[in-house]
Amino acid sequence: MTDAREHDLVLFGVTGFVGRLLAAYVAEHAPPGLRVALAGRSRAKVEDVRAGLPAAAHDWPVVVADTQDPERLAAMARSTRVVVSTVGPYLRHGLPVVGACARNGTHYADLTGETPFVRRAVDRYDHVARAAGARLVHACGYDAVPSDLAVLTLHRRVTADGAGCLQDVRLVATARGGVSGGTIASVRGIAEQAARDARVRRLLADPFALSPDRDAEPDVPQPPDVPAPGRTVDGGWVAASPMASFNTRVVRRSNALTGWSYGRSMRYGEVAGTGRGARGAAAAYALTAALPAFAGAVAFPPTRALLDRVLPAPGEGPDEETRRTGRFRMDVHAVTTTGRHYRAVAAGEGDPGYAATAVMLGESALALALDGDRLPDAAGSLTPATGLGDVLVERLRAAGHTYEASPR
Known part of the structure; x- marks a missing residue:
């Protein structure tokens, strides 16, 4: 140009x-x-x-x-x-x-x-x-810069160390921020299409939905998008991440577009960190239950009409204080094909979505x-x-x- x-x-x-x-x-x-x-x-x-x-x-x-x-x-x-x-x-x-x-x-x-x-x-x-x-x-x-670049950064370090390829990778996301009407509209649009179109449902269920060559993808089972609540090695609670079903597909597309340079046997999943103790456990179970419930509610016209009365409309979003005091952090834990353990961090200040x-x-x-x-x-x-x-x-x-x- x-x-x-x-x-x-x-x-x-x-x-x-x-x-x-x-x-x-x-x-x-x-x-x-x-x-x-x-x-x-x-x-x-x-x-x-x-x-x-x-x-x-x-x-x-x-x-x-x-x-x-x-x-x-x-x-x-x-x-x-x-x-x-x-x-x-x-x-x-x-x-x-x-x-x-x-x-x-x-x-x-x-x-x-x-x-x-x-x-x-x-x-x-x-x-x-x-x-x-x-x-x-x-x-x-x-969606999906921190995930995509955190795994790229991890891949660069593993390669520089001669530690093989990435094999088991899990990202734990924690964030504080608000939500806008535009985000709600996007979620609703996907839920509505999935409710009426089996092809969309199959696409959303495919862990390699964004692959440039689906038939060439390795036959490696991937972590579920909505796992059961669980614990991390340091005792924190984790639950299904609202962003996992998209971000994981982007990271896997990056891997495939570079000739699976991260590793053909890479398993990649994302979860949301919910905290420690009884409060963290309660939040993990509540989040896991809320995700499918919300998707169903926005796809069903009567409940969608009720939600429209209380959720932000397109063009609306979190106030300046919420945007200023928000933050995000991704902790990525990985094991390579040579058995070595690595950690990557992606983090920033400010409401993550805005x-x-x-x-x-x-x-x-x-x-x-x-x-x-x-x-x-x-x-x-x-x-x-x-x-x-x-x-x-x-x-x-x-x-x-x-x-x-x-x-x-």
């Missing part, structure tokens, strides 16, 4: 909750001279958002684009080297944006946590993007716009680890996040 394009980076969807946070982050951290534009359906609403951003953004141009208008989407994609989209739910709105970027050789990033959307994007546009030299990097937020996600997606955007010559030599439908790799790890460390791995 050349500088003949009008913009270096277009932020699409800035009138949404996460879109506003992303635009503010880029305004504070983009270097002088980076040509950034803000995009959305309504020029007036985008201009209102721009007026509330840091001063560096006040001269950014506005691009009018709509996921229902192919011509405007194509024009947006042609105008820039990178599009970052926060327009969700992605199952409903995402594919036209991916297609426009793939066809026009424009790099793309999003923060989806929707397995069916990524599968459809891969099937329809991976080959188109490869031919055009475009990177389509999905899941650049809390404040920390704005950092992750913002640094992904800047990496695509500024670091092309240092990024992995890859195109097509990619993961954070395979599309941005060590460059994103470096950027996030510089932004205050932790990514480290060591023997134990």
Whole structure:
């Protein structure tokens, strides 16, 4: 791609909750001279958002684009080297944006946590993007950057130590934060599709649902997405993680896209840490029961209508105090094929789904716009680890996040 394009980076969807946070982050951290534009359906609403951003953004141009208008989407994609989209739910709105970027050789990033959307994007546009030299990097937020980059960091250390390949890997996630209406809408969309479509249910149940070559995947049983509550070696309680069914598929896709470099026999699972003692046990059992109950409730129209009265609506999210005081930590425990034990940590401050996600997606955007010559030599439908790799790890460390791995 050349500088003949009008913009270096277009932020699409800035009138949404996460879109506003992303635009503010880029305004504070983009270097002088980076040509950034803000995009959305309504020029007036985008201009209102721009007026509330840091001063560096006040001269950014506005691009009018709509996921229902192919011509405007194509024009947006042609105008820039990178599009970052926060327009969700992605199952409903995402594919036209991916297609426009793939066809026009424009790099793309999003923060989806929707397995069916990524599968459809891969099937329809991976080959188109490869031919055009475009990177389509999905899941650049809390889903699934910490998981994907923690395992990449672990793999790098194990390889450097000559300790074989990864064999048994389990991530224990702890977090504090809120939830937005956009996240609820994404969960509801997946639950509704699964309720009426057996193909979606089979996809969600497949541990290798996002593999680039399903038939080539090794016949290695994977940990369940919803395990029974249990204990860790240090006495803490763990339960099913709401993010496991997506994040594990992304990590396994990263492994497959790199020729199973992490290990063809790798077993990878994720759980949520709930604390210690009786309170931790109670939280573990409550969380395990709540996940399927919530999925069923949002898929069933009468209970969904009741939930809509109390849950955040699209465009709404946690307040500033919640975003500021949130945090996340992933502790990854691994055993290699040579029997050695390793541990990796991914951690950061700020509400993981919003404040920390704005950092992750913002640094992904800047990496695509500024670091092309240092990024992995890859195109097509990619993961954070395979599309941005060590460059994103470096950027996030510089932004205050932790990514480290060591023997134990």
